[in-house]
Amino acid sequence: xxxxxxIKLIQSLNRKKDRDETGxxxxxxNKMVEEALRSEFKIETVICTPQxxxxxxxxxxxAKEIIExxxxxxxxxSLLQNPQEALAIVMQPEPNTPELNLKTELCLALDxxxxxxxxxxxxxxxxxxxxxxxxxxxNTVDVFNPxxxxxxxxxxxxxxxxxxxxxxxxxxxxxxxxxxxxxxxDGNNIYTESLTKNGIIVLGNEGNGISESISRLVTRRIxxxxxxxxxxxxxxxxxxxxxxxxxxxxxRRE
Amino acid sequence: xxxxxxIKLIQSLNRKKDRDETGxxxxxxNKMVEEALRSEFKIETVICTPQxxxxxxxxxxxAKEIIExxxxxxxxxSLLQNPQEALAIVMQPEPNTPELNLKTELCLALDxxxxxxxxxxxxxxxxxxxxxxxxxxxNTVDVFNPxxxxxxxxxxxxxxxxxxxxxxxxxxxxxxxxxxxxxxxDGNNIYTESLTKNGIIVLGNEGNGISESISRLVTRRIxxxxxxxxxxxxxxxxxxxxxxxxxxxxxRRE
Numbered sequence: 001x002x003x004x005x006x007i008k009l010i011q012s013l014n015r016k017k018d019r020d021e022t023g024x025x026x027x028x029x030n031k032m033v034e035e036a037l038r039s040e041f042k043i044e045t046v047i048c049t050p051q052x053x054x055x056x057x058x059x060x061x062x063a064k065e066i067i068e069x070x071x072x073x074x075x076x077x078s079l080l081q082n083p084q085e086a087l088a089i090v091m092q093p094e095p096n097t098p099e100l101n102l103k104t105e106l107c108l109a110l111d112x113x114x115x116x117x118x119x120x121x122x123x124x125x126x127x128x129x130x131x132x133x134x135x136x137x138x139n140t141v142d143v144f145n146p147x148x149x150x151x152x153x154x155x156x157x158x159x160x161x162x163x164x165x166x167x168x169x170x171x172x173x174x175x176x177x178x179x180x181x182x183x184x185x186d187g188n189n190i191y192t193e194s195l196t197k198n199g200i201i202v203l204g205n206e207g208n209g210i211s212e213s214i215s216r217l218v219t220r221r222i223x224x225x226x227x228x229x230x231x232x233x234x235x236x237x238x239x240x241x242x243x244x245x246x247x248x249x250x251x252r253r254e
Numbered sequence: 255x256x257x258x259x260x261i262k263l264i265q266s267l268n269r270k271k272d273r274d275e276t277g278x279x280x281x282x283x284n285k286m287v288e289e290a291l292r293s294e295f296k297i298e299t300v301i302c303t304p305q306x307x308x309x310x311x312x313x314x315x316x317a318k319e320i321i322e323x324x325x326x327x328x329x330x331x332s333l334l335q336n337p338q339e340a341l342a343i344v345m346q347p348e349p350n351t352p353e354l355n356l357k358t359e360l361c362l363a364l365d366x367x368x369x370x371x372x373x374x375x376x377x378x379x380x381x382x383x384x385x386x387x388x389x390x391x392x393n394t395v396d397v398f399n400p401x402x403x404x405x406x407x408x409x410x411x412x413x414x415x416x417x418x419x420x421x422x423x424x425x426x427x428x429x430x431x432x433x434x435x436x437x438x439x440d441g442n443n444i445y446t447e448s449l450t451k452n453g454i455i456v457l458g459n460e461g462n463g464i465s466e467s468i469s470r471l472v473t474r475r476i477x478x479x480x481x482x483x484x485x486x487x488x489x490x491x492x493x494x495x496x497x498x499x500x501x502x503x504x505x506r507r508e
């Protein structure tokens with residue numbers, strides 16, 4: 001039985017303030033709950049149909065609480081227009097400085113990404129391309145925002161995200177000669193530029209690109225050239241699309 | 255003055271049935287209206303603030319009707335949460351078989367893309383990579399859906415989209431030995447596969463990939479390999495992300 005209080009808790013997780021206070025976040029849909037069950041994240045509550053519970057006996061040991069409910073009750077609790085058979089309340093992991101060896105490893109750094117769909121998609125891209133860490137500026141949208149979680153398609157359980165003062169972080173890496181790549185309209189052609197197996201790829205805000213203070217810390221300016229010959233051609237690519245092309249180019253050359 | 259009837263017309267353009275009946279579609283936001291003014295599309299009505307009208311005198315000759323309104327009235331008419339200073343009602347161009355020379359040209363073919371954001375993003379990618387034509391299966395989401403239009407960021411004014419029976423179309427191209435590429439989980443590695451300067455790249459449905467009847471017509475099966483070593487790794491990439499990596503790979507080698 002799904003209580004009114006539980007529904008209230010679920011819906012409160014749409015707000016950052018409430019997520020911060022409770023240390024919880026919401027995941028929705030059969031696949032996402034299955035991903036959570038396979039992950040190492042602590043699961044507070046699974047709310048699902050009796051059928052879903054039967055199909056996932058591992059839930060018993062993984063979730064503190066299991067609430068069976070019919071689809072109508074799940075619909076009432078859900079933030080989605082078309083909810084499925086399961087949703088879950090999951091504990092946010094403790095924010096830890098990630099184990100990151102930038103002398104051998106590639107990571108992404110996000111400078112003020114605002115759109116939840118973009119952040120989720122970028123996590124999914126990082127996951128695909130074997131990039132384990134995504135560093136987020138403090139003004140980047142919260143990774144536990146339900147729209148980020150859903151767009152990540154489970155990548156949220158595998159990628160280390162770390163919110164920090166990006167300017168400070170990049171200033172520190174400067175001393176150790178880690179290459180800091182950044183995408184700019186006037187950077188060097190990514191297809192012909194020499195790329196490295198390690199370092200940081202900075203991606204900027206949807207409207208304004210990489211901020212000035214961060215730009216100054218980028219040591220390798222790159223650009224994805226357009227192939228359009230139309231005089232009114234597109235001004236830019238979506239940031240998640242730029243991220244995917246960068247990751248693809250860095251990885252294919254390894 | 256923005257009449258109730260005009261507001262009703264604007265909002266009706268959120269429905270395919272009404273768009274089909276009127277032959278109109280809706281665009282929102284300053285940049286989109288500026289793109290429309292620069293395009294060759296016929297503009298029925300621009301609704302904008304007096305300031306926007308002053309800044310765009312070319313509107314007088316481009317739009318049949320200009321309605322000046324304050325931001326509150328624009329808010330009432332808009333389908334967006336945060337509308338800007340202008341929106342416009344635009345005529346859909348006549349659906350024409352595109353001028354397409356597949357012996358020299360590359361085009362995209364979409365097999366049942368359902369999500370408007372994905373279709374809009376794919377148009378924006380095609381625009382960036384100088385791909386002029388996007389062929390859509392008849393069950394692909396309507397290109398004049400307001401969410402497609404917005405996500406295209408103006409690409410809708412430059413890309414020829416053509417809805418047709420994809421199976422028939424691909425069957426016809428078979429006779430002329432046009433290469434038909436398609437993305438599959440088990441295709442050949444796109445990074446090492448030889449690619450061509452011309453032909454068709456087929457992209458499949460968000461959940462199910464390329465349908466069986468279309469699969470049979472693909473002559474070159476390709477795949478974007480994952481670089482993840484995580485045992486629970488991602489199952490797939492978003493279709494717009496896959497499109498961007500394909501376009502990038504095809505174009506960079508030219």
